[in-house]
Amino acid sequence: MKKTKIYNYMMSKKASNCAICDNSNRASICAVCVNYRLNEYNSLLKSLKNHRDLLYSKLNELIAAKGKADDQLNWRVRQSEKLTNLKEKLRRSKEQLAQGKVKIERVSHELKVKYGVLKSARGTLEKNRVEKLEKFYPNLICTQSLGHMAITSERLHKQSVVIKQICKLFPQRRVHLDEERRDGSSGQYDLICNARLPRGLDPHSVPSEELAASLGYMVQLLNLVVHNLAAPALHNSGFAGSCSRIWQRDSYWDARPSSRSNEYPLFIPRQNYCSTSGDNSWTDKSSSNFGVASMESERRPHLDSINSFNYSSASPHTVETHKDLQKGISLLKKSVACVTTYCYNSLCLDVPTEASTFEAFSKLLATLSSTREVRSVFSLKMACSRSEKLLRSQPSEFSCQFSFRQ
Numbered sequence: 001m002k003k004t005k006i007y008n009y010m011m012s013k014k015a016s017n018c019a020i021c022d023n024s025n026r027a028s029i030c031a032v033c034v035n036y037r038l039n040e041y042n043s044l045l046k047s048l049k050n051h052r053d054l055l056y057s058k059l060n061e062l063i064a065a066k067g068k069a070d071d072q073l074n075w076r077v078r079q080s081e082k083l084t085n086l087k088e089k090l091r092r093s094k095e096q097l098a099q100g101k102v103k104i105e106r107v108s109h110e111l112k113v114k115y116g117v118l119k120s121a122r123g124t125l126e127k128n129r130v131e132k133l134e135k136f137y138p139n140l141i142c143t144q145s146l147g148h149m150a151i152t153s154e155r156l157h158k159q160s161v162v163i164k165q166i167c168k169l170f171p172q173r174r175v176h177l178d179e180e181r182r183d184g185s186s187g188q189y190d191l192i193c194n195a196r197l198p199r200g201l202d203p204h205s206v207p208s209e210e211l212a213a214s215l216g217y218m219v220q221l222l223n224l225v226v227h228n229l230a231a232p233a234l235h236n237s238g239f240a241g242s243c244s245r246i247w248q249r250d251s252y253w254d255a256r257p258s259s260r261s262n263e264y265p266l267f268i269p270r271q272n273y274c275s276t277s278g279d280n281s282w283t284d285k286s287s288s289n290f291g292v293a294s295m296e297s298e299r300r301p302h303l304d305s306i307n308s309f310n311y312s313s314a315s316p317h318t319v320e321t322h323k324d325l326q327k328g329i330s331l332l333k334k335s336v337a338c339v340t341t342y343c344y345n346s347l348c349l350d351v352p353t354e355a356s357t358f359e360a361f362s363k364l365l366a367t368l369s370s371t372r373e374v375r376s377v378f379s380l381k382m383a384c385s386r387s388e389k390l391l392r393s394q395p396s397e398f399s400c401q402f403s404f405r406q
């Protein structure tokens with residue numbers, strides 16, 4: 001194609017020469033011929049340039065397509081290698097898992113055998129120990145048992161005396177109001193120091209002054225009982241008169257609340273009555289006013305009413321105060337129920353099911369303050385322990401009865 005273009009160019013060159021250029025046997029010496037030749041050269045260069053650009057574009061397309069194909073091929077190769085590596089890793093992991101399971105099963109079997117041997121050896125040692133003590137030290141065992149009984153009896157007697165004094169300081173009883181009072185209250189109430197305790201979790205079932213006083217008395221009574229009976233305290237509480245509070249301790253070692261939001265009041269706050277700021281917090285050991293900011297007896301508008309609480313008409317702050325107070329009463333009742341259940345179980349007695357939380361607590365204190373009832377319970381426990389020892393010493397004779405009692 002290139003040769004054809006050159007041939008056409010030579011033919012056109014000869015055909016376009018003028019007489020002067022032909023006679024002189026020269027290429028082009030006149031201006032007309034020179035311009036004509038230059039135009040022809042220019043047209044030929046443009047066509048060749050267009051052809052070159054077309055070839056370049058086709059070559060670039062081929063290169064781009066080949067690059068994409070190479071990239072896809074490389075990606076497939078890499079993915080195939082990764083998949084192969086993952087399959088190999090999975091195979092090794094399965095082998096390790098199977099080996100680990102076999103090892104764990106072997107070790108578990110060995111531990112079970114060892115534990116069985118230790119258990120049987122421990123049982124044999126305990127049996128030999130009991131036989132040796134009964135054979136060589138019968139008087140010592142009897143003396144220690146009698147001493148233990150005497151010490152326990154003396155401890156229970158002193159404990160009953162202390163509980164009786166506490167009950168005199170904080171008398172409790174349950175009353176039934178037949179006639180409706182001026183504040184609209186009627187029915188059954190639990191009283192402590194002649195102050196009515198709230199019904200259920202409703203802080204508005206009694207007037208605010210009576211509510212704060214009764215809950216404060218109950219907090220102090222609960223703290224004294226827990227201290228003297230060494231009973232577990234489910235929650236921590238701080239007595240501050242009519243401004244007492246209760247909270248869940250931060251940890252076993254830290255009796256303070258984790259935050260101020262986890263500290264709940266046992267009173268309905270009002271202006272110039274009790275401080276709720278951090279500066280006057282009774283949890284601060286350096287505080288000497290126990291959280292009481294003012295002891296003014298001036299009457300202020302209260303947040304409560306003896307009627308049911310209306311959430312729709314109350315302000316957000318009042319609703320939040322109401323919920324915090326309900327939470328505080330709930331924590332206090334849980335603590336009282338925990339101490340009551342613990343003490344009844346330690347006395348091998350059943351918790352009164354039909355009694356309220358505070359009524360069951362009152363009955364418990366009445367039982368603990370009575371020396372006669374405590375001694376009868378102690379005698380019953382000692383009789384149960386003797387029967388259990390007899391059953392353990394003669395298992396073949398009483399095996400059926402023992403399994404039935406269990």
